[in-house]
Amino acid sequence: GAGVSQSPSNKVTEKGKDVELRCDPISGHTALYWYRQSLGQGLEFLIYFQGNSAPDKSGLPSDRFSAERTGGSVSTLTIQRTQQEDSAVYLCASSLEVAGGPYNEQFFGPGTRLTVL
């Protein structure tokens, strides 16, 4: 079956511009996660959705970052007024259920590489 897809695969933007990153999770997965991975670094958790709801947005790096999920499916991560430090690979994952039990295996997409000039 289809895995998690993300678009665009690469995005180059100028400092100060807004960008939208899209994630299409695996059909039927109720939980969706966003992570950021800077060059050569580990994965930084940003936010998760249970259905269309994000219980905790405190992992977002600043108020320039926002995320939404609609219809229990597609999610968009928006970065306003991009800065050079926002350059990273943004990874999306989905799972059958949110963490806790044995059904929280996260399936990752290929990521969107964002470069802010």
Next chain:
Amino acid sequence: LAKTTQPISMDSYEGQEVNITCSHNNIATNDYITWYQQFPSQGPRFIIQGYKTKVTNEVASLFIPADRKSSTLSLPRVSLSDTAVYYCLVGDMYSGTYKYIFGTGTRLKVLA
């Protein structure tokens, strides 16, 4: 908040068994421990998951002591294609919501 720690890197030779340990204090009571493998320019890929004691699948084993403050991923008879970064992942329940804490990652290099 949970903090996970792993060795930064390890070298091994083909055919050897490799053990990578992750320490994870404050793991959420009901949460499972999951290990992922990541190749360059790809998203992480699931390897194995467990809650307590020992779990084995076709590619790895996972050892978790009773206190669950650490876990050890065991890769039997590694090959060159196992060269990758390995991460442990735990969930941390804080104020009723989860945060997902990836370990710092262990860069495994398998030598011929």
